[in-house]
Amino acid sequence: MTENLIETVDLHKSFTVNGKETLHVLKGVTEHIAKGEVVSIIGPSGGGKSTFLRCLNLLERPESGKIIFEGVEITGEKVDINLHRQKMGMVFQHFNVFPHLSVKKNITLAPVLLGKRSQAEADEQAEQLLSRVGLLEKKDEHPGRLSGGQKQRLAIVRALAMEPDVMLFDEPTSALDPEMVGEVLDVIKALVKSGMTSVIVTHEMGFAREVSDRILFMDGGVIAESGNPDDIMNRPQNPRTKEFLSKVLY
Amino acid sequence: MDFFSNIVKIMAKYWKVFLLQGVGYTLLLSAITVVCGAVLGLLLYLGRTARFKPLNWLCIAIVEVVRGTPMLLQLYIAYFLVPKILPFHVTEFGSVTVGLVINSGCYVSEIFRSGIQAIDKGQTEAARSLGLNGRQTMMRIILPQAIKNILPALGNEFITVVKETSLASTFFVGDLMTSYLKVKGNTYLTMECLTIVGVIYFVLTFILSKLLNAFERRLKAHD
Ligand SMILES: Nc1ncnc2c1ncn2[C@@H]1O[C@H](COP(=O)(O)OP(=O)(O)OP(=O)(O)O)[C@@H](O)[C@H]1O
Ligand SMILES: [Mg+2]
Numbered sequence: 001m002t003e004n005l006i007e008t009v010d011l012h013k014s015f016t017v018n019g020k021e022t023l024h025v026l027k028g029v030t031e032h033i034a035k036g037e038v039v040s041i042i043g044p045s046g047g048g049k050s051t052f053l054r055c056l057n058l059l060e061r062p063e064s065g066k067i068i069f070e071g072v073e074i075t076g077e078k079v080d081i082n083l084h085r086q087k088m089g090m091v092f093q094h095f096n097v098f099p100h101l102s103v104k105k106n107i108t109l110a111p112v113l114l115g116k117r118s119q120a121e122a123d124e125q126a127e128q129l130l131s132r133v134g135l136l137e138k139k140d141e142h143p144g145r146l147s148g149g150q151k152q153r154l155a156i157v158r159a160l161a162m163e164p165d166v167m168l169f170d171e172p173t174s175a176l177d178p179e180m181v182g183e184v185l186d187v188i189k190a191l192v193k194s195g196m197t198s199v200i201v202t203h204e205m206g207f208a209r210e211v212s213d214r215i216l217f218m219d220g221g222v223i224a225e226s227g228n229p230d231d232i233m234n235r236p237q238n239p240r241t242k243e244f245l246s247k248v249l250y
Numbered sequence: 251m252d253f254f255s256n257i258v259k260i261m262a263k264y265w266k267v268f269l270l271q272g273v274g275y276t277l278l279l280s281a282i283t284v285v286c287g288a289v290l291g292l293l294l295y296l297g298r299t300a301r302f303k304p305l306n307w308l309c310i311a312i313v314e315v316v317r318g319t320p321m322l323l324q325l326y327i328a329y330f331l332v333p334k335i336l337p338f339h340v341t342e343f344g345s346v347t348v349g350l351v352i353n354s355g356c357y358v359s360e361i362f363r364s365g366i367q368a369i370d371k372g373q374t375e376a377a378r379s380l381g382l383n384g385r386q387t388m389m390r391i392i393l394p395q396a397i398k399n400i401l402p403a404l405g406n407e408f409i410t411v412v413k414e415t416s417l418a419s420t421f422f423v424g425d426l427m428t429s430y431l432k433v434k435g436n437t438y439l440t441m442e443c444l445t446i447v448g449v450i451y452f453v454l455t456f457i458l459s460k461l462l463n464a465f466e467r468r469l470k471a472h473d
Contacts, residue, residue: 059375086381096376100394109390110380155376162380 004068005166005197006033006056011065013051025051026062027221033166033199038192040208040229041201043218044244049201050170052218056199057081057088057168070165086114089159093171095151097143103130103154104139107161116162129157133187149180153187166197173204205248209233217241256442264433268446272429273454279343279418279425280411283350284358287411288404290351291358295366298359309359316356322417325349329421343423350418354411361407365399366392398469405462409455416451426450 013026025048033039041049054060056067058074058081067075074084098106107129108122117125130136133153135146143151152172159167172188173181185207192198192211202208208215209229217225217232217240225238233249236242261268297309316324328349333340340348369392377387419427430447434440 057379059379082378082381082383085379088379090376090379092372092376094370094372096370096372098373098376098391110377110382113386113390114381158376159380 003035004032005035005037005070006199007031007066007068008052008056009066009068011052011055011062011067013048013055013060013062025221026055029065029221029223031216031223031226033197035165036195036197038198038211038213039200039216040212040214041199041216041218042203042205042208042244042248043216043224047219048221049218053168053170053199053201057085057090059090086110086116086162087165089156089162089164089167091152091155091159091167091169091172093175095148095155095175097146097151097154097158099143102140102142103135103146106143106154107158110158111161114162122161125161126157129160130154132190133157134183147180148176149183152176152180152184156184156187156191160191166199167191169198169200169202171201171203173202203248205233205245217244219244253442256439257446260433260437260439260442260446264429264436267429267433268426268450271424272426272447273450275424275428276412276415276426276454279347279350279415279423280408282347283354283411283415284404284408286347286351287354287358287407290355291360291362294355294359295362298363313356313359316353317360321353321414322420324353325417325420328352342421346418346421346423350411350415353414354407357410358404358407361400361403362396365396365403368399369395401469402462402466405458405465409458409462412455412458413451 008029008031011026011029012024014022014024017023029048029052041053043049051060055062056069058067062075065075066073069084070087072079072084074081098109101109104123104126107126108117108119111117111122111125112119116122127136127139130139133156135150135153135157138146138150138154143154146154156167156172169188173184176184181204185204188198188200189207189211200208200212212229214226215229215232216223217236217238219240225232225236225241232241233245236245294309294313297305298313300306325346329342329345332345332348373391373395374387377391378384382390415425416427419425419431422428422431426447430443434443437443
C-alpha cells in the first residue's frame, strides 16, 4: 500500500471581493497525494487550482476541512506551521527570488536562519545545487541580472535547499518567454525522476502528460476528474474535461 | 540702495544670532524630531499592524487625527499640556519638541507603511513557504528591501521638518524664525530680516536636498 504524504478532506475556501461579496473558490476538495507521486493539476482559469495548491502549505487558510501532511493535521490548532512548511517547497509563477540577496544567499538564507545547517555547509550545498541547474557561475550575482528562466531555476533550488518532502509548483513556466520554458521544465523533469513528490499546476499539457502519475482536472472549485494521464488526455469522461482539453490541445 | 546695505549691516551685527543660534537650533530641533519621529513612527506602524485589534484602531486613530489637524494647534496643545502631564520639569523647548515629534512620527509611520507595502506580496509568500516566521520574514526579507524606499522618504521628511520647525518660533524656542523675531524687534527692519531668514532657509533645504539626491543615487547604485 502506498503511503499518503498529503491528504485533504472536504476543503472549502472563499474570498471576500470588494469588501462584500463572497466568492466560493474551493467547494469541498478531498484528495490524496502519495509519497513519490507526481500529480499535475489542470483546468480553466479561475477554477481554484492555485488556491488549492496554496492551501496545502497554508498560504491560504481554508475555512473548513482538513489537511493532513505526514500524518499531522496541519489545519488543527496549536500546530507550528513554520516547521511543516520547511518540508514543503513551493515554486511560484513569478519566481519571487529575493532581489537584495546574492544568488547563493538566496539559497542559504533559510537553511542557515532556521538552524538546519552552518553557513559553510549551506554554502557547499548551494554550490552543488547551483551546478545541478547550470547556475554556478552566477553564484555571486544578484538576481536582477538573471533571465526569467535562470530566476526560476534559482527559485527551484532555493526550495530544494530545505530538503523538502514535497514540491508544489504553481504554473512555474507561465511567466517565461517561450525560449526559456524548456530549461525550467528540464529541471523539474530531472527532479521528478529523482523521486521527488510533486504537485504541479500547469498549462503545459505535453509536460503534464509526460511527467505525471496522475492528472487532476479542476473546475468550479472541485476536482471534476482525476486519473492517469493517458485516460484524462485521451478518454476524458467528464464533459467539462472534454471541452477544456479540446480548447487547449487544438 | 538702503535695503541691501541694511541687510549687510544687520548681518554684520547679528550674524551669530542667525547663523549660529538660529540655524543651530533649527537643525537640532529637526534632527531630534526626525530621529525620535522615526522611532515613534516605527512603533505606530507596528501598532497598526499588530494582531491586537484595539491597538490597531488606537494607532490608526492617532495618525489620522494628527494628519487631519493643523500642526500649530498641536504645538499649542503640546506647549500647554506636556508640562502638566510630565512629573518632572520640562522646558518650553522640550514641550514643543514633543509636539513636533508626535506630528512627525505620524507622517513617518505612513512612510514606513507605504515603503513596506510597496514590496511585492510574493516576497512574503516565498519567505513563509521556506518556513521563515513572520518576524524573520520582516527582518530578513521585507525591511532590507523596504529600507531603500524608506530612507529617501525620511530624508525628505527631514527637509520638510526643517521648514516646519519655523512654527515652533511661536513659542520662542530659539530656532531660525525666532532669530528673525528677535532681530526684527531690535531693528524694526522687517523686510530685511525676512529676506535674510528666507535665504538661509532656502540654502539649508537646497544643500540638504542635494545631499539627499547624492545619497539616493548611491543607494540605487548598490542594487
Ligand atoms: N486573494 C484573493 N482574493 C480574492 N479573490 C481571489 C484571491 N485569490 C484568488 N481569488 C479568486 O478565486 C478564484 C480562483 O482563483 P485561483 O487563482 O485559485 O484560480 P486558478 O485555477 O489558479 O486560475 P489561473 O489558471 O488563472 O491561475 C478566481 O476567481 C480568483 O479571482
Ligand atoms: Mg493560478
